[in-house]
Amino acid sequence: MKPIFLIGYMAAGKTTLGRRAAELLQVEFIDLDAYIEARYRKRVADLFAERGEAGFRDIERRMLHEVAEFDNVLVATGGGTPCFFDNMDYMRTRGVTVYLSASVPTxxxxLLRARVKRPLVMGKSAEELGDYIAQMLKQRETYYLQADHTFNAEQYESTHSVDEAVCRLSRLMQESAGESSPGSGAQTTPV
Known part of the structure; x- marks a missing residue:
């Protein structure tokens, strides 16, 4: 099976849903940020600080190309991954792309619950955070909406709702894997 790439903003559920969907699909799960950290033996935040955004995005692109060569993988990308270089086009030619969509309030x-883990949002008030997310989504959604499929990741707050979302996402990916040429037309399927 060709790679499946989950894209979307931070906290959309790429890792949470992706890890469990990979188990159901019996494929390997790769979190691109974790993959980069393992390869470089440094945290993404440290690589970003040392090399700047341009340097980090170059590393990210190279590691994306590396994992895209694997079969039977589900890759959770970083929130900005599709927005740099030709990453979005590349992912669409290599496999199937799924945009996990969620509203700004969600x-x-x-993110307010996970502020400690997310350096980009640390110290922001709820209002500042909402404004920041809205601004970033406006910039990034042009790329996100190029995905082969759009998956509504709005409703997963409990274990039961996560399980339901994972089942829906897994079905979508199984159907996509059966297509003859994934990535050959931005047919968006809201699920």
Whole structure:
């Protein structure tokens, strides 16, 4: 099976849903940020600080190309991955892309709970965070909406709702894997 790439803003559920969907699909799960950290033996935040955004995005692109060569993988990309270089086009030619979509209020709520883990949002008030997310989504959605499929990741706050979302996402990916040429037309399928 060709690679499946999950894209979307931070806290959309790429890792949470992706890890469990990979188990159901019996494929390997790769979190691109974790993959980069393992390869470089440094945290993404440290690589970003040392090399700047341009340097980090170059590393990210090279590691994306590396994992895209694997079969039977589900890759959770970083929130900015599709927005640099030709990454979005590349992912679409290599496999199937799925945009995990969630509203600004939902992303804000999730990120407020996880502020300690997310350097980009640390120290922001709820209002500042909402404004920041809205601004970033406006910039990035042009890329996100090029995905082969759009998956509504709005409703997963409990274990039961996560399980339901994972089952829906897994079905979408199984159907996509059966297509003759994934990535050959931006047919968006809201699920």
């Amino acid at each position: 992303l804000c709520r999730r």
